Amino acid sequence: MQLLNLNIEGYRSLKNITWHPGKLNVLIGPNGSGKSNLIKALSLMVEACKGKLYETLVNTGGVYPLLWDGQVDTIKWNLELVSDDKSLEYGFSLKYRLKSGTYFIQKETLKNKSDKKELLPSELLELNKKVPVDLSSPLYSGEYSEGKYSFTETIYSQMSPVEDQVYRAFRRWINEITLYHDMPVGENAPIRRSSLLRVEKKVSSDGQNLIPVLHTLYSSNRDFKSDIDMAMNAAFDSEFVELVFPPAEDQRIQLKIIWKSMKRPQGMADLSDGTIKYLLLLAILANPEPPAMIIIDEPENGLHPAMLPVIAEYAYAASERTQIVLSTHSAELLNCIGEFNPTVTVFKNESGETNLKNCDGAELERWLQKYTLGKLFLSGNLEELL
Structure with missing residues (x-):
């Protein structure tokens, strides 16, 4: 399955953003613009789905430093995944109690959005007001007592597997998505x-x-x-x-x-x-059976410039098999990968709030008639498209 969109609210500089990735993606923007925060927020959501939310929060300093400018008490995630015959939506909210310094999962939903009847049930999991309710699954129906689940972890991570095609597809995507950031x-x-x-x-x-x-x-x-x-x-x-x-x-x-x-x-x-x-x-990138999504933070670090065209070509080839995301500050890498028409997402921080936009369409085409993607990045003109 492919990530169609990801909405995040209240996480660090991400007050309220929606990202629409394509097959081959490049994230660009100055330091502090929010690229790393998007990657970290997605990574935290994945860890939460694996039952490691509490452990991850403890290791990263708790919830409070993650809240947008200290002005909100809730972080929200919502994503949509699609394939040729499946569509699903998953999301949850993390509520922080300032007085006690504790948190809980406030709302969590996993929905089958496919039109085909054989992919029912349409609702696999729903959690509202700290009571999980599954509206239609023959295996999981009715309300559960609060004592059955720990509300410091997602309900999804605590559920027994459901025999449903969409559920299995989501589980595979969550288990396989891989972020490459620190590779000593x-x-x-x-x-x-x-x-x-x-x-x-x-x-x-x-x-x-x-x-x-x-x-x-x-x-x-x-x-x-x-x-x-x-x-x-x-x-x-x-x-x-x-x-x-x-x-x-x-x-x-x-x-x-x-x-x-x-x-x-x-x-x-x-x-x-x-x-x-x-x-x-x-x-x-050459793996014949790649994970469901590959995110590589600053792949150019430590590489000779002669290697960058090869990395760009192999990233493009890999994007035919899976979704590729590269976060970069390298004009040389942008020049190389620009030949393959990636989805370019530009980040900009304004007054502590991240804004992002996919740069495409007629205006970007006009700029690319005069400049390579790398020169356009160095000029700062890409940020004007926001």
């Missing part, structure tokens, strides 16, 4: 060490399982191997030969690169931070 690749990062030999097909949010993912896909999927090989040769002037995975101690494996001009393979300890970051992005 420095000298002492775990990513540089040998890894246990195990089958893994998805790069984790911190990127530290890169070796088993590359070993699994590079060794078993011919198309994935070809994509990695082409991308490496594009960035390294055809010096690249292949990846190899020699055994290490205790049933572990290493990752090494064979170069044409070197007599021995180069191990992870000897690779530059930028090369490892590049491999990470390739493993994420």
Whole structure:
């Protein structure tokens, strides 16, 4: 399923915004404009759906710092997901009690908006006034006592699975959406060490399982191997030969690169931070079975400019299989990805409140006749479209 729109109210600088992403998305705007707040708000909603709301809030300083300018007591999320034959809406409100410093889930709804009768029930979950009510599901009907659920977590995260196509589709989307923000690749990062030999097909949010993912896909999927090989040769002037995975101690494996001009393979300890970051992005974007949504914060960091056209091309290719979101400050990356007509969302902070808008239509086309997307970003003229 694809995210059609996301509405957030009362979260940090997001007083009341609605985001309409496409398949390939680029988020741009100056520091402090609200790009990170949008990503963090979406991430918090996902953690809430996994039953980790309380844990996440404790680790990030509680609810009060998240409230818009300290002037509201409620944060609201509402999203709509669509596919060729399904449509659903999910949302909830988090109410903060200032006097006691506590919070609870005030209202939560999961709706099937599809027209086809076989996708009923139309209401899978509804929570109002702290009493969850399911209006039509044959498995979950009637009112539940307040003692059955913890209201510091979403009711969705505490429900037993429902045998419904739309419910399963939403569960898959929530479980798979992945945010890549902090992926340590420095000298002492775990990513540089040998890894246990195990089958893994998805790069984790911190990127530290890169070796088993590359070993699994590079060794078993011919198309994935070809994509990695082409991308490496594009960035390294055809010096690249292949990846190899020699055994290490205790049933572990290493990752090494064979170069044409070197007599021995180069191990992870000897690779530059930028090369490892590049491999990470390739493993994420070339994945034949990607997660339901991929969000990468500032993918350009640490990369040589020669790598950016490849990342843009692979992001576009990945957007044919899943939804891609890139947040960037790089004019070079914007120039590269502009060739693929992404959905460009511009952020601007005015008096502590984030405004955002998808830049498209005739006015953007007029600007692009004179400037590349990167030059337009640097000029500041994109913000004038808000």
